[in-house]
Amino acid sequence: MKEIKVPELAESITEGTIAEWLVKKGDKVEKGDPILELETDKVNVEVNADHSGVIAEVLKEAGDDVEVGDVIAKVDENGEAGGSSEDSSEKSEQKEESEQKSEPKEEKQEAKKEEASKEDKETESSKEEGGKGDIVATPAARKRARELGLDLSEITARDPLGRIRPEDVEDAAKGSKSEDTKQAAPKQEKKQETKNEKTEFEKPVERVKMSRRRQTIAKRLVEAQQNSAMLTTFNEVDMSAVMKLRSERKEEFQKKHDIKLGFMSFFTKAVVGALKDFPLLNAEIQGNEIVKKKFYDIGMAVSTDEGLVVPVVRDADRLGFAGIEKDISRLAKKAINKELQLDELQGGSFTITNGGTFGSMLSTPILNAPQVGILGLHNIQKRAVVMPDDTIEVRPMMYIALSYDHRIVDGKEAVQFLVRVKELIEDPYDLLLEG
Template sequence: MATDVKVPVLGESITEATLGEWLKQPGDAVEADEPIASLETDKVALEVPAPEAGVLGPLQVEVGDTVEVGAVIATIEAGNGSAAKAAPAAKAEAAPAPAASEEPAASMTLSPAVRRLVLEHGVDPSKISGTGKDGRLTKDDVEKYVKSGTSAPLVEKGAATGAEAPAATPAAAGGNRNEERVRMTRLRQTVAKRLKDAQDTAALLTTFNDVDMTAVMETRSKYKELFARKHGVKLGFMGFFAKAACLALKDVPAVNAQIDGEEIVYHDYVDISVAVSAPNGLVVPVIRNAEAMSFADVENTIGDFGKRAKDGTLTMADMKGGTFTISNGGVFGSLMSTPIINPPQSAVLGLHRIEKRPVVMPDGSIQARPMMYLALSYDHRLIDGREAVTFLVRIKEAIEDPTRLLIDL
């Protein structure tokens, strides 16, 4: 007797999702609670576990289909996977199987984003070591493999495949001009809508400052080994900036507030949203009550977010709320940016890469110092320019003299 695989409860007020990828195929043996599919909601990707052990039966939906909570997407049948592959749903049978040269490593399970990178760079995914959950490939895996220079291109279409090559099309003088259309994920559609809404609603403005990272870098160098031994986590830069932001938000509460209709809501707590890279894009989990946390608490929380983002196990609750955002584009090499606020929040702090630049010191000498540009984008309807500048000055003071973080100055 077959058991239905249903779309699980997705979270508060979430009634539907998009089928992101099948992690198992018809005829594959599955264990109870083993992930067999990935669903994409407006904020996170969720895995659908097998309700019991057996063999995955016909698939009822295809990648890209929208499914509602409780909908049947497949069945689990009795067996151990040794039987012939189960036939896919009629909907899938109608689609012709892609040629081997068009769909690299068809036996591998690749997310749409990873598949797009594989096709774009013409690499063989079977030669790349996956670091995602259950050894699956992530975008970072493919990008690192390409940058390493060890990638070998796949066989081009129609070349030594045993299949008749299609009629040749005159090539443009500049080379191939291929195009590919890929449906936007539900997460990317939501991000696009929210960012555009922020631009249309808020009076966005960005102010800049720079900060000398010498003191923080010296503090990290001096205490990083002791910190790691005691707390089991590395001492990073985000801990310093999160604690500095808590002090600055206390001094300039408007930056930690939000507009609700004709009212301003001020928060006496600090819930910091931090941008974290995930296989399907950036996600923004929340460090709650950051003002009451130690450096170790902040670093442990961020490290846990990063790991769970990579594994795809972040939940809707992890990203709900937030009163202020910190986005670190410096990890990707960004020198300067104008980040967009995360509604209904009113401000976002952008961090950037550290590089040595000549700085005139108080004694008139010129020294090469490790400098970072800071950017604060804010809603000018609520936050005045004076408040925005004051906030960044408070951040600068705390980072250039970390003792202030200990004595609450």
């Protein structure tokens, strides 16, 4: 019988939740066959069989949390599909039971008699030593009582025959602690009742266990707020120039590159340009050091049914508009289909999140730690805008928000970063010229 264990997944992943078993007890598997899908805090991965044979035993069910190295199933290398392995395991269990039953009954009976006579002798000797015929205690109990300064007459025996044993003495010694515990019990009950009042409902509710990814998202968002001096600054962008450029070039762009020209490539290029001017927003804190990153791996927040993931567009400064759009599309599809790999989620230097796709008008995005900056995009709304010549025009406007870690980024720098993004978006031809 061979064991199947949770394999080493990655340096940063030590546990996961079994999402689905792909095989069942009695199924035949070959070495390397996928047997289950494991949900981690970042991606879903398949666990493969280490040995060929028949699944003899499934030790963990779907929904169970497991750690690297845990045994999750057993494979019978000599078993046959259809339950032979189960039969063989049952036979081995029956054999063990029969062996246990075949032990001589006389030996058990003799052992019981010896134990009983030994206890009787201890009791008789304790009577003689104690000088009090009405108190029956074992020598060990008398010795312990003397050490603790307790009166045997005040100790209650749990033995049906009234014999005081060492554990009775220990219980008596803990009497004061027990009283304290009893006094504290009502307080604990009150606290429990108060807690239950918050969680119990008179009307129907549905309780659903949080997925591994959702638990991690919750934990990381709270940690980001607790471990950083997070602040958000806002600005608004006139999207007229970008929308005009897209309208003029979108058909030609799609024919040439087989991908639509969206807004995200413009903002990605604008962010890279602004990060070059304000490098502290492309940094992170490690201990008492500031690590300034000389690369531009931009995370793109993608919403999925199981929660938010942030795949990374690598070397965004070296990609053209088409390359960025293709990377974003590829990563978004993989995220939705749960096909992202760990290396596609790690190592980003700055993040962009677009709540405008869901209609958000304004928000304060939370940092994607250990990054120190995140740009939030919002819905485009037509608004009356006062122009430089004092005329009023209706323009497509978008609010943008920059959340940053005030520990290393000052307000002046954060505001100027956001202004630079605004300038590049309102004059996108600069982005085209810069590549």
